Amino acid sequence: MRLSRYYMPLMRETPAEAQIVSHRLMLRAGLIRQMSAGIYAWLPLGKRVLAKIEQIVREEQNRAGAVEVLMPTIQSADLWRESGRYDAYGAEMLRIKDRHDREMLYGPTNEEMITDIFRSTVKSYRQLPLNLYHIQWKFRDEVRPRFGIMRGREFLMKDAYSFDLSAEDARKSYRKMFIAYLRTFARMGLKSVPMRADTGPIGGDLSHEFIILAETGESQVFCHRDLIEMPVPGEDFDFDGDTESVVNQRTSLYAATEEMHNAEAFAALPDDKQVSARGIEVGHIFYFGTKYSKAMGAKVAGPDGTDVTVEMGSYGVGVSRLMGAIIEANHDENGIIWPDSVAPFDVGLIDLKPGDPVTGELCARIYRDLTQAKLDVLYDDTEERTGAKFASMDLIGVPWQIIVGPKGATKGVVEIKNRRTGERAEMTPEAAIARFAAKDM
């Protein structure tokens, strides 16, 4: 992408409304624009990152055996009356009426809807286990939206719903999602820690929050140090095999949010293993049994021919919130530092002297070759001053920069810079192209 033809409105000054670093950087780097309290438009750079995060979530859901669907944002109030949550949910639910005066709502979650789909289409235990998920916009009319996208009213969420014949099978489904989440967040360069959580209004007896440690986290968390560096299962992990040992390895160590914190148990850990930190919740999984299936009559025929009310769980990932969490965990005073896997572009190519045939031709060649190698390159061919170009590229956080200046170009070298470490190296254009084209970054 040539920057001169792209749309990337940056801000040099920090908007007054933004308090936390991810919010400030998202506005300054032109990722989002606020349209209303807690409601944002996604600009091209933000849209690219959102799509990358979404795709990682999707791939890991699929890997764990979940099947993607897409449910509507607008739901009928009738469904929610069946579960009893229409009255229970409160003012966070955005209620609307259509032209026929029918009561509708903008979905804050989809347990009722997926249960309705399930009960009308799945009739036999032979079709279980089943885990359906979708990635869709939700709306919760928070009293006080804040922290930018981290706690907006409209947000993109992946929510999965598992259906099983027995409580034992449901726990197996729960463990698959537990492991899928470990992999999902790790692929985004985040260290997540599963913590025993309160089940809240969704109900149930088994629940974990997945927390990212960050200084600006919204809540206080406590955990065993070993959890932070614990390696996650690889791509070849067998989700139909032994999931218990992976989960047990983690759940056996102390980890709790403030609400669930047990100071005594925490104090019993060796001093050097006690981690008390701030955290951001990016995922939450629940096993809640028959809460909805019972209320809504979601039953299948069991092996003996009699109806069995299915056991359910639900599993959420805050897709849009993750972008804020990633920035909270990956930035410096100059701007964002994207992990490779979610970066809006792989490489930023800077022509320091646009209009100069030597740098121009060199940039054109590098751009063409890297693009052919399937890399996303942001090619700064604008007339900005060099200082402004460096500052912009640093701000938007592209992991690697290739800097083509007139002096180097005549000597036949370009400079590559690592955004995270600041390390620079001079090399021939061929070497630079080979290095990135091999994706050996």
Add this chain to the structure above:
RNA sequence: CGGGGCGUAGCGCAGUCUGGUAGCGCAUCUGCUUUGGGAGCAGAGGGUCGCGUGUUCGAAUCACGCCGCCCCGACCA
């Protein structure tokens, strides 16, 4: 929902107390110079001062009402 604050050019702000031609910096546009870390000079464009009603010869400024946004707390993916 309780408490506090703010709405003036794209962004950051001054002006409001004490009513009298709407300002500053950055950004934008033009020209010249400059060119490896957010340049200099000269010039230009851009504002229903959140909205409404009232007071007044005259309202960004005073009064009343409304709307929007932010912060602290309670609440939450």
